[in-house]
Amino acid sequence: MDYYLSVATFAALNVVLALGLNMISGFCGQVSLGHAAFYGLGAYAAALCSVAGVPFVASIAVGILVAGAFGVVVGFAALRVREDFLAIVTMGVGFLFLGVVRKQSWLGAEMGISKIPSPLDKTGYALLAIGAAITVVLLSLHVRRSWMGRAFDAVAQDEDAARTIGVDVAGYKTTAFLLGTATAGLAGAIYAHMTQLIVPDAFNFVQSITILAMVVVGGIGSTLGVVLGAVLLTVMPELFRFINDYKLLVYGALLLVVMRFSPEGLAGLYRRVSGRRLA
């Protein structure tokens, strides 16, 4: 039972992470290869607070805020560089995060932070993570329906044209980064308390690519598709243990196959089969 609970918790956290990245890349069209850094920022910020005696809920809020604040800063970079250059910049942000965390003794360096207070039991974390996932799914569906979603879409399709019709491209890009990275911070904060131990490697490049693979496999831009992708890619390595050993290889191959045969991912397959678009 415990095992299933922890798989469910991780699936829910991955849904939160993938939907956050989808907000940035799927909705607003900004590439990000460093999403795990914000997951890590949330985890470290919340862990430090909890260890220092800050109440659980407040620590989680700090995790969200710290990740979101750094997200806005990276969002500013997206105002200067586009596409492949942005991919490199965000990848760099990921490595920078790891590089800094690994060397700072107050962050536990390679050993990470341990003995993080944990107020909930396994069921509690599962419910919390699932609650967070449902909230982010609803937010994501709402954004898509709102004028914010349409503005994101305009920015993603042609930012120069968007500007000439009065869309505040810079404002929308930073907002997308804020929302996407703050949700990653939420996932990180929950993760830190649940495992009670965080190490830098949990937030490395492979983790960023894993999140990206969830988005791409699910169907970039489609909320429900991305949920499906996140759940599938959480459960699959559990069913086929060998995947864990070759994660980067398997996910790399998966990205290639999806890009080649169904660039719109599972959401695209669904559309082709049913003729309807997945939200």
Added chain:
Amino acid sequence: MTMLAVENLSIAFGGVRAVADLSLAVQRGELLGLIGPNGAGKTTLLRLMTGVLVPDTGVVRVDGRDITRMPIHRRAQLGFVLTHQVVRPFREMSLLENVMIAAAQRQMRNPWRALVSVDTREARERAMRLLERLGIADAAAKSARSVPLGYLKRMQVARALALDPQLLLLDEPLAGLNYTEARRLADLIVELNAGGLTIVLVEHNLGEVTRIASRLLVLHNGATLAQGAPREVMARSDVRSAYLGGESVAFA
């Protein structure tokens, strides 16, 4: 009354002075035709006015206020709207959605306000009326990637009008349209102008420009060559030779 004033504007691209110490004033309510041979600096001038480009020197003023460095989207929000020579539709959207997004400018001005705005009815109705006005309502639901250029050109004008412009800068709106379409759109431009909209029109279709413009300004090598009433300007020999490289051919 002067609405838009450009003072001593210059910009160079790698040594080529595209616009050289140019000054001009657009009067409120006028329909200014901006013409000149290819490379005269017309499009560059429009881009400087809308903020796509920032001049090396010089000032752009609206109602006396310096807007030289104001970002593009702010100018668009103020009602300074440019249509591009090469149409830039949102290709994954329908024609209607393309116009809707401009019509919802008020809801989208601020991302947080946009997040709580979900009502599309008003924008949809307004966009539809504009498409009807431009005579392309039949293709409202069609994807922007599937309609002919003539439709896109007119969609772009609809999209510009959806922003409630005070000043409309049209960069070759008639190019790519057939004779009837061009004539209809030119008539609509006159109608809009008669309704009080100030318009600057860059156009190669000299017949239509001379017919509809209230004033004509000829650019040559980034500077003003001539300006005045359309017929008089077109009758000048220096204008003809600038255009035709010395040959004299009757216009219009």
